[in-house]
Amino acid sequence: MKWHSYLNTAAQVLGAYRGDLPFHHFIRQFFKQDKKYGSRDRRMISQLCYGYLRLGGALKEEPVEDRILAGYFLTVTHRDELLQTFRPQWFAWWESHPAATLTERIALLQQTYPAFQVEGIFPLLEKLGAISDSHQFFKAHLVQPDVYLRIRPGHKKTVLLKLENAGIAFRLIAPATIAVGATAPLDQVLELNREAVIQDASSQMVGELMEEMKTLLPEKGLKVWDCCAASGGKSILVKDVVGKMELTVSDVRESVLHNLRSRMKEAGIGGYKALVADLANPSTFIPLEKQSFDLIIADVPCSGSGTWARTPEQLAAFKEADLGKYTTLQEKIVSRVLPYLKNGGTLLYITCSVFREENEDRVTFLQQEKGLKLVKAAYLEGYAQKADTLYAAFFTA
Incomplete structure (x- = not known):
């Protein structure tokens, strides 16, 4: 079954990764060497790998496959057949709680893995500076950050209009600060650096x-x-x-x-x-x-x-x-x-x-x-x- 293939391939990729390259370069090379993976295959395998990586140091004592599935459950925003195949109890719970928050999913995961704590994700905890909400900071590592634009002086009206016309969803979180999804084709819509700068x-x-x-x-x-x-x-x-x-x-x-x-x-x-x-x-x-x-x-x-x-x-x-x-x-x-x-x-x-x-x-x-x-x-x-x-x-x- 393809779900087993996805899980096995993700475990293979992670087992071969040594950290000497950014992971997105490493997995791109992996797929380039083996042409059998279609776009959906690559997307699913990548999601499984990144879910695992986002666990950081948490659940280190668990088997790789279990950590992959735990990370996937916490980091995807939808329930699917993969979860139904490997973790039917999580899938059933999510089906009855379709609007479940990340905090609620963490609580469910802890029923299976009581030792899981978001604090375990981040290394060198004793060296952390004076972050105002460290728990929220640790938990944020389970979520892919947005891409941010800074609108340059005099270009706000033009930038907003271009994004709207292109159908790109965005959040205006400050007078000159816009959040967009990580895959938004900004270079095809805006004159980057002249009208707006990609800047966190x-x-x-x-x-x-x-x-x-x-x-x-x-x-x-x-x-x-x-x-x-x-x-x-x-x-x-x-x-x-x-x-x-x-x-x-x-x-x-x-x-x-x-x-x-x-x-x-x-x-x-x-x-x-x-x-x-x-x-x-x-x-x-x-x-x-x-x-x-x-x-x-x-x-x-x-x-x-x-x-x-x-x-x-x-x-x-x-x-x-x-x-x-x-x-x-x-x-x-x-x-x-x-x-x-x-x-x-x-x-x-x-x-x-x-x-x-x-x-x-x-x-x-x-x-x-x-x-x-x-x-x-x-x-x-x-x-x-x-x-x-x-x-x-x-x-x-």
Whole structure:
């Protein structure tokens, strides 16, 4: 029967996965090597695998097949023949409770597996930072996050009309913030980066911090350095919030800056400087001459633990030793850029992590070891609205 084939194939895929690739790349390669799977087969097998991955460290003592089915029950939004075949009691219960919430399904699962707790999903619990609702945060890993758009200034009417005409369902959760499904064909409907930027809701909250920071920044001659610019999302954001500035962007690889340049061109932003800089290596040259900046944005490399609902393979793959590597890297980068911060200038420190060592402990380091004055620090919590969770703090020198 096909349901048994799906379950067996999912177990085979998971057994072969070693975490050295993002899982979506790994399973794509698996299907590419074996052409017998049709689109429905691939979709079902992928759903089974991702349900398993979303369990993270929970139910580790159970057989793989049982964990696959438990994860599938908690993560799909409908009952189907697969559940009827393997877990008829769950299927029957769901049939009589068609509007059952995730919380109710968790309670039913616990009747079969009393040891199951959502807290067991997430690794290194003792290192979690000051999240306001940790239980809700853990539970959110059982749900696929939405994709978020930030409408750029002057384009709201156009963006909403285009989405409506294309029949794309969306939620307007803030004046310029839209949530859409993960499969929405946005690139076919919108002029991305010019009209709207794909940017998680929590990343957009950084813009609110930038609004607060504006009072600390000079009105004229503003110089900004986005020192870990990646694809340029924060650079576009600060441009939209602050306006006229002299912008410098940098990253460790030229290939990254190539992508940034393409995105900035689409956004209609020019006149900036882009440079390759390995900020973690104290012996490398930074081609900034004797420049100094009013604002340095340090969206530093991190564990990404606030985004693991998007990459659930990390729930089991992440190791405590990796955390120490990231905190060392963060200290090196920030220590390297601070000499370029003007006296009285502002540092904006950002991670997409929920670990205390990458966040609150770095704030302490910057205050005690680097003499910065903390103005504000906060977790930008998106788990209640199917978004990521970030941490941001800004300081004055």
